[in-house]
Amino acid sequence: MALTVLNNIASLTAENALSNTQMNLQKTLTQLSTGLKINSGSDDPAGLSIANGLQANIAALTQSQQNASNGIGMLQTADGALSQVTTLLNRATTLATEASTSNVTSTQATALNTEFASILSEVNQIGNSTNFNGQNVFSSNTPTSFTSTQASLATSTQLTSGSVTTITDSATGGTFVFKAGASSTVQDLQNAVTAAVSAGTLSAGTTATLTGAGALKIGPNTGTTGISVSSNDSVLGPMEAAAGTSNTNTVYIGDGTTTGAANTTITTTINSLSATSLGLNSDNLSSTAAAQTALADVTAAINTVAAQRGTIGASVNRLTAASSVMSSQVQNLTSAENSVQNADVGKTVANMTQYNILQSTGMAALQQSNQAQQAVLKLVQ
Template identity: 30%
Template sequence: MASILNNISAMSSRRHLALSQSGLNSTIGKLSTGMRITKASDDAAGLQISNNLRADIRIMSQAQRNANDGIGRIQVADGVLEEATNLLTRAAQLAEQAASGTTSDAGRTAINSEFTEIKSALDSLNTNTKIDGIAVFGSTVDIRVGEDSGEVVSVATSEMSAEELGINDDEMSTTGDADTALGNILDAIKTVSALRGTLGAKQQRLNTIVNSLGITSESTQQAESQIRDADVAEEVVNLTKFQVLTQSGVSSLAQANQSAQSVLSLLG
């Protein structure tokens, strides 16, 4: 039926054209952002899951940084403890020399002076070794390596001053004093070595955590990408489709409007 009041074909063409333009705009948005989900209406459930996964990824990345900071702290402590071991080894050598009857009193006096400097050096290392203003020795640091409150690695480093190592009151002025000092120094070396072993185990644990977090973060990122990222090949196909539909919709709407104009010829 020819009508001048309602152009049904034009209305239908306009509705389909609006759908095609909406699809075209959505496809262009996905291609320009690289994301399949650009707004909540695209996939509400997928958006929620994706946001949760993104939060997990950020948390794991920070946990990795925390663990690496802990590893750095341990490496600093281990380096200082290595120097302390060198100082104690030198002290043991001096004690052995002072305990010998072939060493003169003047020689023991010089040895004792050097031993005093070694003890001062140990005290200095113990007091002045700090990271970000926090003393490395004589403290415990809890390193957060996960989302849960229980995912913590505690790294404790005991003090390594001459007093804590049990050699502060030792002297090497006589053979007897030197012999006593030698025993205490050897015990101090064992103490330092035990602390280094403990720190080494903690560092290995943190290395494992860093690697594990890296693998988990990568897998989570892949899962989030599958949900949120656009399939470029699919969107290019959609772009071509909606471009063709838009062009044909414009042409159809023009034809529908033209057909309404032809009704006027019946009045002439």
Template identity: 60%
Template sequence: MSITLLNNISALVAENAVSNTQASLQNTLTQLSTGLKINSGADDPAGLSIADGLGANIAALTQSSQNASNGIGLLQTADGALSQVTNVLNQAVTIATEASNGGLTTDQATALNTEFTAILSEINTIGQTTNFNGTSVFNNNNTDSLASAQGSVASPLALTTVLTTGDSVTINDSATGGTFKFTAAAGDTVGDLQTAINNAVTAGTLSAGTTLTIPTAGGAAANQGQVVIATTTTGDSLQITSNDPTLGTFAASTNSADNASFFTSDGTGGGASTTTTSISNLSAAALGLTATGVDLTSATDAKTALTAITAAISTIAAQRGDIGASVNQLTAVGNVENTEVQNLTNAQNNVQNADIASTTSKLTQFNILEQTGFDALSQANSAEQNVLKLLQ
């Protein structure tokens, strides 16, 4: 091997080795300080892509589990309210059965009917005040506008249209708990019915904003020429019955959605799903407890009321069954998502997290190599001094 002066190859080799060791040492210290073996795309491009994808899945599934939990909370709130309604309806069964029996005085029948009216009022209150996270559970499911079966653009009804003498229109209002009944006298018109409704609003029997209108051509496209009875009271629900062939039956012309929907996803289009539960409007009117003849003022009416109350209990039981099935479904969804989060987190851990034991061993190794590298570099520089001895 020739002896040279201008280039110290040994020193260059040692210097390069020390530089590489310091880079490895810095990477090891970064892994120990962050706990991650992938701290930049340069560390492991493929591994970074996998870890970030798993992280997105975990975030979506974690929130979806919370969505399911919130959904369960809402449904359990509804179920609890319906349970209380069942309790008061059972009380109504008792007093209706008592009122159906003969031998009661007028005062006793009146007292029983007053108690029955209070029960109906309590049902309305439960329906109107039950909420979850500031949102009404039942009264978003309202029927706030109903239109007559008769009348059209070609043959429109009008305020001057004469109603059938002796026939009636009955409106049950869930917001007030009131029942309005209009029986047509000879010569009464739709305009007279409109006036009676306005008077009932003033008296508080019907909620503020309850109106009768007849949409005309050039106005709203829907229900032109028909009698429309509607309310603008938020959460209100109307139930209208009519035996007048001039008007025909009344059907809902607008009905807000009665579905509670809960979204879950793993962050991909294929992994998204929506669990939907139908929650019906809750009011005495919606349960059919405010129709004509459903009261306890006489033994005959009490028997009619008893049949209606029993049917209402069955309706509530069916609703609770649907809600319970949805609670079980959301519980299962939440359990599956929690298991997925656990498994995906473990997979992400294997890809991204540093093996602390192995990394600590490397730290010791690189510390030693750094020290020996500096010693080797020092010796390589010292070796060049030997050239001077040849000049002595």
């Protein structure tokens, strides 16, 4: 091998090896300090892509588990309320059965009817006040419109003299009262409602219109709590309330990669809860015949509530099962992400020891290579 002074090849080789060793040592120390095998895209591009995808799946599933938990909470709240309604309806059955017999005195019948009416009011109260996370569980339970039971009406149809039609509006706090005169017609009632809206007694948008079948429909109300309409006019007949809207409870349980509502959502329809929606709003125990009619309606209402509770229970079971599946998925995906992303501490410590030794030997080798080059100077002394 020739002796030269212009280039120290041995020194360059030692310096390059030492640089690589220090780079690997720095990478190893970073892995130990973060606990991660992949700290940048250059460490393992494919591995980083896989790890990030797994992390996204885990995040979506973790939130979907929370969604399922919230959905179960809402459904259990509804089921608890319906359980109380069932208890009330069972009491109503007892009252209707007792009132159906003819040996009940008028005083007793009045007491039975009063308690029956209070039960219906309590059913309405439960429907309106049962909330979860600030939202009504049974959606809109207060009717927004009322329709006369008598149809084939016209604007010129004459109303019963002395009859009273009353509209209370809880949004405005106003009460509208129309007392029919000897020549009052449906048109007069409609005009009076329009005037009450202009005066602010009734909410803006409230109207009295005739349907295609000729029934008088009063509503809708733009207020948040709806209106209440009653009339003793035999021409109009009792005013029937439109049932409130149902609540569709949709829980998203996707993992971020699955598509399609059938695979990512669980939907439960919670029917509106009120005496009207249960078909009890016109029932009373004022006579044995009325009590027997009410008994049949209450029995049907109990079956309706039982069916709703069955639907809710099935959805609770499905959400519970979905939550268990997602929990298992999160566990398995986390394990897979750990194997890709996390550093093997034992192996990393062994690498650090190796690079520390190589760094020491590299330093020594670089020092020796520089000293060897200086030995050439002795030849020219």
